[in-house]
Amino acid sequence: MLNIAIIPGTSRPQALNPQIVNWVEQQLASNGDVRAEVVDFGSFDLPLLDEVIPAGAKMYANDHTKAWGAKLEEFDAFIFVTPEYNHSISGSLKNALDFVATEFNHKVAGIVNYGADKGVRAAEHLRHILANYKLAVVRDQASFSIFTDVADGTFAPTEVSTAPFASMVDDIVAWGEALKSVREAGAEEQAA
Template sequence: MVKIAVMVGSTRPGRRSRQVADWVLSRATSRGGADFEMLDLADYNLPLLDEPMPPSLGDYRHEHTKVWARTISRFDGFVFVTAEYNHSVPGVLKNALDFLYAEWNNKAVGFVSYGSAGGVRAVENLRLIAGELQMADVRAQVALPFATDFQDFSKFRPSQTAEDALEPLLDQLISWATALKTLRT
């Protein structure tokens, strides 16, 4: 069975990404089809990229990078739960992606985003980054506008539209993660 991480893509105080990631993990775990696990960037405390060599060489010098590499290596796919900051990706998520290269290759990724416009511009950026990291991004995504999916713009209350959008994302992610696993073995 494939192993998929639900990655909490923000570490900001008052972040909403943990609420959203908890919902994704709960729904994913109850449906089955893969082993799902929470991966919260707040638990890793990665500094700004400080490796002297390009990540594509895999010559990691710092222990925090080696721990991060071992963590990412365990997974076959990812659901990135991301906010949209200034029409793009939270810096902590971009930094976490930039630390590694081969550990991301030939793995599937899906996106659950939120923000004033549902976080879709962050996902546009993430799709470009995923392509460069040789990740396969699935077409289905969940976009959560503050106006419809957050009570008082802070407490996550998924709409029926959001509930309905998550299933196809998980279906596609499990299928792609399963298929891509054969490339890595």
């Protein structure tokens, strides 16, 4: 079974994000190939990046970084639910990602994005950031418009918008299982 973390993409109060995160969690609940958990970086009390040594060295000095990194280590895959703010991801998500690095190596991710233009620019920016972590991002993504998939402040996705989600999850499972063997081979190599 593949362990997937659903990562909310913003810490903004009263955001639409929790509704979409909840939808993602509900979609995954019926999939027998995965175990999903919402992992909100906001619950780790991460300040603006305060680690002295770059994350790639994994020499964390602060307890909040150690806890955030340890939680991410538990997962084989990630689904990022990101809004588009000013043609990119939120500053809070970028900050949370900057704290860690190797916890994402040789794992897989999918992106669920939303905004006025379906959040596609945020998704593209996020793909570039995640590639730096040796994190494989599957092609398909679910993209939602705040004009057609939201009614009176309530997330009400159209069938057209939700359709890519199933194939995204199928690819996450397939790639996630394959990448487990890559991580296992790397661990064996380090132990030798």
